[in-house]
Amino acid sequence: GNSVTQMEGPVTLSEEAFLTINCTYTATGYPSLFWYVQYPGEGLQLLLKATKADDKGSNKGFEATYRKETTSFHLEKGSVQVSDSAVYFCALAPTGGGNKLTFGTGTQLKVEL
Amino acid sequence: EPEVTQTPSHQVTQMGQEVILRCVPISNHLYFYWYRQILGQKVEFLVSFYNNEISEKSEIFDDQFSVERPDGSNFTLKIRSTKLEDSAMYFCASSDGGSNEKLFFGSGTQLSVL
Numbered sequence: 001g002n003s004v005t006q007m008e009g010p011v012t013l014s015e016e017a018f019l020t021i022n023c024t025y026t027a028t029g030y031p032s033l034f035w036y037v038q039y040p041g042e043g044l045q046l047l048l049k050a051t052k053a054d055d056k057g058s059n060k061g062f063e064a065t066y067r068k069e070t071t072s073f074h075l076e077k078g079s080v081q082v083s084d085s086a087v088y089f090c091a092l093a094p095t096g097g098g099n100k101l102t103f104g105t106g107t108q109l110k111v112e113l
Numbered sequence: 114e115p116e117v118t119q120t121p122s123h124q125v126t127q128m129g130q131e132v133i134l135r136c137v138p139i140s141n142h143l144y145f146y147w148y149r150q151i152l153g154q155k156v157e158f159l160v161s162f163y164n165n166e167i168s169e170k171s172e173i174f175d176d177q178f179s180v181e182r183p184d185g186s187n188f189t190l191k192i193r194s195t196k197l198e199d200s201a202m203y204f205c206a207s208s209d210g211g212s213n214e215k216l217f218f219g220s221g222t223q224l225s226v227l
Contacts, residue, residue: 004155036218043117043218044156044204089156099146099208099216100169103156 002027006090006104013080013111021075021088021107023064029095033057033066033073036089038106044089047075080111115139119205119219126195126226134190134222136205145188146206146216147180149173156204162188195226 007022025033032051036044048057050066050073057064062077073090090104118137126132138145147159160170162180179191188207192199205219 041220043119043220044206045218046216091156099144099161099206100158100171101148101156101216102158103148103150105153105155106150 002031002092002094002102004090004092004102004104006088006107008105009087009108011107011109013109015082015111015113016079017111019075019077019080019084019109021090021109023073023075023090023104025071025073025090025092025102027071027092027094027102030068031092031094033064034091034093034101035062035064035073035075036091036103038087038089040086047088080109082111082113085109085111115217117205117207117217117219119203119222121222122220123223124225126224128197128226129194132192132195132224134192134203134205134224136188136190136207136219137186138188138205138207139209139217140186142207142209142217144168144208144210145180145182146208147190148204148206148218149201150204150221151198151201159190192224195224197226200224200226 003026034049035047037047048059050057053068055066064075087106089106091101145162150156160174161168202221204221208215
């Protein structure tokens with residue numbers, strides 16, 4: 001079946017540091033890939049997505065590239081801010097669409113001044 | 114921005130008791146979902162609901178679970194006889210179409226079964 005593996009947290013960074021959160025997946029066919037973010041006390045929000053190989057999703061300075069050859073979708077940001085402190089979830093949707101998402105465990109990011 | 118609302122934010126219950134978790138999806142959405150996350154584990158799909166019936170469910174969603182849309186605004190998850198292993202954060206979500214690009218989540222209900 002489908003699965004998503006992401007790096008364990010918590011990750012603690014200083015403001016303006018470079019962020020990478022690794023995510024790899026196992027799936028048949030051509031899944032869509034997502035990063036969701038959960039700020040304290042709020043629901044999961046879609047951060048970015050990519051629907052086919054080599055697509056790059058981007059939003060709010062975050063980027064992730066759909067790499068089919070390495071089955072990866074690593075999240076990156078060049079300069080994090082304190083306001084980026086949240087839990088980040090990597091997820092995939094199966095080939096053909098639908099909303100039965102498969103999630104990773106989530107990675108907590110804490111950004112300090 | 115419209116949001117999915119879940120109540121309560123925390124629910125504590127005794128093993129064997131029935132619980133109902135409540136969700137108010139975004140008003141013009143047609144597809145509704147429940148996911149859960151046991152502490153330290155992955156967020157798992159439980160069930161999807163469309164046109165007043167379950168469209169898909171996972172193997173977790175056994176006879177102890179049921180969902181209902183009792184009126185035009187609420188979407189509920191009922192657990193008939195809770196077990197310790199049902200302790201988790203339960204997330205409701207909704208979308209206006211089957212596309213996975215427009216899934217909106219609530220902030221979750223933390224269920225603790227003692």
